[in-house]
Amino acid sequence: MRTLYSAVLCICLLLQASQSSAETAKDIVKKANDLWHGKSSISEGSMTVIRPGWSRSISTKSWMLEPDYAMILITGPAKDKGTVTLKRKNEIWNWIPAVQRVIKIPPSMMLQPWMGSDFTNDDLVRESSIVDDYTPSSIGEEKIGNYDCYKIKLVPKPEAGVVWGKIVMWISKKGYLELKTEFYDEDGSLVKSMIGNKIRTMGGRTIPTHLEMIPVNKPGEKTVLDYKSIKFNVKIKPSFFSERNMKRAR
Amino acid sequence: MLFSLAWKNIWRNKKRSLIIILAAALGLWGSLVAGAVWMGWGESMVNTAISRNLAHLQIHKKKYIQNKEIINFIPDGSQVLKKVRTLENVHAVSGRALVEGMAASPTSTFGVKIVGIIPAEAEKVTDIHNRLVSGNYFQSSSRNPIVIGKKLAERLGLKLHSKIVLSFQGLDGSLIYAAFRIAGIYKTDSSIFDQSNVFVQQTDLFRLLNSKPIIHEIAIRTETSAVLPQVYEKIKSLYPDLDVQTWNELAPEIAITSAAMESFTYMFLMIILFALLFGITNTMLMAVMERIRELGVLIAVGMKKGKVFAMILLETTLLSITGGAAGIAIGVLSIAYFSHAGMDFSFLASGMESFGAATIIYPTLPLEMYVALPIMIIVTASLSAALPAWKAIHIQPSSAIRTY
């Protein structure tokens, strides 16, 4: 009787263990994604574009209302100050103080770099696709720095309009921090990777505040994001994200 | 009597006659073939463009050429398609759904024109399916198959079976992203075309757009280029509100080369005719010299100078007509043969990549040329007899007879 009971218990535990890893992969990714995006947030930071021979830095203030609305104001340097990028659903507008005009970015420009960085306009618009367009599975565990991480493989769903063959993410067990993400093409070659460090507590959450986007075949090139401050779940309404507010943003 | 004299003279000196006949025959054959090759070259260029994507005629909504937005599709496009298909002299019709978008790979992006086709229809109007360097033309069972140009594949660092992501604006203005599988890679003579045009199935495109079938461009192939104007007029009268254009309106840069070809053909033919003129004149002059004694005798025994003149003229004309007839016969045969088999010029254009059809020329000559050229040759040949004939009548009979 006891042996049978133990056996059943063992089996149940085993079953539960395997079940939980399948669920957990998706959950892990969702939790990591949610860390960045609360329902809403206001953040300040800077973006530095590094190239062989030169680099450029802009400081930004961003308002986000997940998943459809975002406004990014450039607060420095002086030449670019006051420029605003507004995202509403899948469309993007830019406010350019130098010519006092709002310009809608046409689809053909969506894959062009945003503000000269390694991020495209498209990247700004499609942040949340990682959850919708991929099927995650756990492929092991690895340590990055001092953190034990889940290693998750994400394979694009067949219909998904994403260029990658696969994405591999290292998410810390404690805190679900996205410490490293690698983007591969369909032949299995690494094309670019994203690294997160300088883990700090901001706005009530512990997040990596320093992110680097590094293209693999372009030595000396990368884009760096630094968060200075971030407030989560602030009260913003969709109506805030308007053309008028672009011109008034501060 | 003059005639029979001329005729007998011809047969008396077989060698000389043969030379003149041959010269006239060759001149005619040469100019016919040269003209046909040149015109064939011009046609081949035009045909390459027509087969690649232009077709003979295209129909669009009036606004479309100016503003290639997705909303400018042809109203009731499927109706127009059906109707045009039934028209006389229409060989095949293909409807195209056109969307401007971006193609992306992990390493690169590029602006493209997305052409939604029904492969079975498109095959009858264009020849992209014959220009595949790898893969197939929508015969695979992969999801969302796409056929792209070699130049684009190189630009994006992709190959057969790779995934390519297309992004484009839908009818409601929203951005659509979709993954396609490269089912085939084509190569045409224009690398610019190859890098900008991608072909997908209409059914896939409409599904992604979440729209009923919409057609932006109707491409029509007529039975022959001769009936093109009629079909053009007919369609224009049927659809006065739509934009109907012929291939030369759509691609003036091709029409210009074709027109230039014709001018050059005439110029070269003139030169060849001159060559013939001098050749025959010279030969006849020499012949007159050779017959100086005989001609001297004729004049001495009383033949009028006018008649001598006429006799020589007649000889030359008869010879050139014979030669001309032979030349036409051989010319027609050689053109007929080559217009079927084609002349492959790739060996001449060394260092140039082989483009299949582009280096093979099908000589062709418009019917008027077959009439105009022989007339020109015969007139030329007869003119060329004038100088020798004139020389002949200025012979001093007494000294001529004593020449050795």
Add this chain to the structure above:
Amino acid sequence: MYLSLSWRNLWRNKKRTVIAAASVFFAVLLAVVMRSMQNGSYGYMIRSSVKFYTGYLQVQGKGYWENRSLDKSIVLEKKQQKEIAQIPHVASTVPRLEAFSLVSFKKVTKVAQIVGIDPAAENTMTDLKKRLVHGHYLANASDGVLLAQGLAELLKVQVGDSIVLYGQGYHGMIAAARLPIAGIVKFPITDLNNGMAYVTLSNAQNIFSANGRITSLAIMLDNIKNQNHVFKSLHSKFGDQFTLMTWQEMMPDLVQGIEMDNASGLVMLVILYIVIAFGIFGTIMMMTTERAREFGILISVGMQKWRLAWVTTLETAFLAFLGAIAGALVSLPIITYFHNHPIPITGDAARMFDLFGVEPIFNFSTDPNLLINQAIVVLLIALATAFYPVFFIRKLQPVQAARS
């Protein structure tokens, strides 16, 4: 001894000699004229094509051509520009700073190709001023923009309106500017007509934060045959710093077309040679037949056949040389005349050429190499005909010949 004998033979019968030499003379003349026209036309076509945009050569930043990124622009100091301009055979140098950006007016935004130009230099190469349909051309200090007509229509703007330019400059800087429309230019090719916008070079450099920089320097030559020479000069001076591109690399599709033209042109030339060969052969044959009696007598009085054959061969050789040299000399002023007063193309072809801003003419080349080459070919053909008299003499029955 044979030399003087054959020479004297020629002058014994002036008429005969002149006629025979004339056949070679006219042959050379026609061959030179045809080849001059062919070469001239190819040269002209290439020139018209490169004038349009690329120039014969371009100096660019390393890696610029594939993606046309502003970041690969170069600094070409005044000193260096002067050095290039002074290379022999360089006709003009045309600097440009190009980038694509958004242009916007009221609610309409379109993608445009912005070209920063030196107004005077650009005009000498591309005749941009001629394409002006409204407004004024750019002056050196102008802050306005020239818009392509199609683009202006899409934006619904006129001369005097101001458009907003927005894009990415050098090193990712934001490029934004308000530009008054100075003029509208029209292009025959739709794609260009819907996308081009021109500002002054200094204005562009300012807007795109690329002071002192250019994306390319286009180079026009006085004659295409000097291209390799200039390329080598450029390469030795700037080869490691910059990339040098030729028009063949920048417009590979055009190369195909030109190669094919060349190939079919050669076919025409061969046909001409055949007709010419017959003309010369006919003359020589007649001349030989005319001298049958003379030959018969000579052999009967003891001259060995082979000596006679040798003499006639020398005679033919002299004739050929005389004719060829005379032909070459006379053809020079003829092609020079046509070079300076080209034959105009008329009709449909002319209208097409005009559309592109290309003068409708038959252009003749005055390259001396041409002259020499054609003269040599005809000479060889003429010398080949020398076999006939030899053959004739071999078969000659002297007694019968002497009595004819």
